[in-house]
Amino acid sequence: MRYSLADHLKQFSRPAAMAAAAVSWLALAACTPANDNDWQGYVEGEYVYVASSQGGRLDRLSVQRGQQAALGAPLFTLEAGDESAARNQAQRQLNAAEAQLADIQSGKRPQEQDVTRAQLTQAQAAASKAALQLRRDELQFQAGGIARQQLDDARAAAQTASAQVRQWQSQLAVDRLPSRAAQVRAQQAQVAAAQAVLEQADWKLGQKTINASRAGLVFDTMYREGEWVAAGSPVLRMLPPENVKIRFFVPETILGRLRINQALTLSCDGCQASVALRISYISTESEYNPPIIYSNQSRAKLVYMIEARPAPADALKLHPGQPVEVKLP
Structure with a gap:
């Protein structure tokens, strides 16, 4: 005897029929292709891990976890006593090198030149006196009043006094001149070296205060204020x-x-x-x-x-x- 599918389903109760239909629907859904x-x-x-190249105690944490930090906003600050002292020392060394260069380029001080002028004045007075004595001795020698030896002594004294005048004139000219070019170049190199040391000290001091190089979310903080932060250790994690x-x-x-x-x-x-x-x-x-x-x-x-x-x-x-x-x- 042949039975249809409908006749076969009639042999089951209504709940059993519903369960069979659900199974058939799930099987059909499993075969449906996905979108x-x-x-x-x-x-x-x-994430961007924000750290400092210098170590130190965390003095101030300017942001909190979950905060949006704007570009350039302060993030954290490390203690910077040693770096501040090094920066001040470098600045004073640069000032000293620049002053030394200015002194070399300007020649001797006015007070030192005044001393040379006084020496020149004395030499000129002595030369004038020696020249006058020489003229007198020449007249006395022609009259037979003095010996030739005395005349020779007077001529030597006049020549010596004249040479001293020329010496102090040259010394005054030298005092007005700057130092030699090689000395100036050497001092200029000292100034450049001091400037580089100051720039390095400024950079290290700047590394103790970190600002946001990019705006973003402060996703997490790794340290609390008062804790020691090693060089290169991230303090913040930003997104x-x-x-x-x-x-x-x-x-x-x-x-x-x-x-x-x-x-x-x-x-x-x-x-x-x-x-x-x-x-x-x-x-x-x-x-x-x-x-x-x-x-x-x-x-x-x-x-x-x-x-x-x-x-x-x-x-x-x-x-x-x-x-x-x-x-x-």
Whole structure:
């Protein structure tokens, strides 16, 4: 005797029939292909670790975790007693080198030149007296009043006095001259070296106060005020909005439809509106499963990682680790 399917179902009660229908619907749903323009992903951040090249005690932490820091805003300050003293020492050494250079370039001081002028005046007076005595002795010698020896002594004294005048005149001219070019160049090098030391001291002192080089979210703080911070040890972990990215995975069959800078849209729970994205990276290596699986359809499939970035203004609405849905527009 032949039975139809309807006759066969009549043998079951109504609840059993409903259960069988549900199983059939689930089997049909499992065979339905997934939407090729819709992928699950999550928000990720590329953090910036803010540190100082110098070590020291953390004197002031100017921001808190979760705060948005503007460009140039103060972040933290380390104690700087040693660096301040080194900077002051370098400044005084530069001042001394510059003063020495100015002294070399200007010749002797006016007071020193006055001493030389006085010596010249004395020599000129002595030369005038010697010249007058020589004329007298010449007249006396012609009259036979003195011996030739006395006349010779008078001539020698006049010549000596005249030579002393020329000596002090030359000395005064030398006093007015700057130092030799080689000495000036050597002192100029000393000034340049002192300037470099001052610049280095200024840089080290500036490293004790760190300001935000980029605007962003203060994601975490690693130290408290009063703790010692080693040189190069991060004090803050920041997340600039341009470092926020979306990571999702697509099957191999979709890979050929995507390209760098391609436009996408993002939606998430609690988002007021969709967010525009641009693909920034397409992995060249395949994976079997993404590290975080939000979709059962991606299990045990060959997938490729894709990264896309929102505009900085839209990135402020997203949070690292947040699940999102990415679509082709």
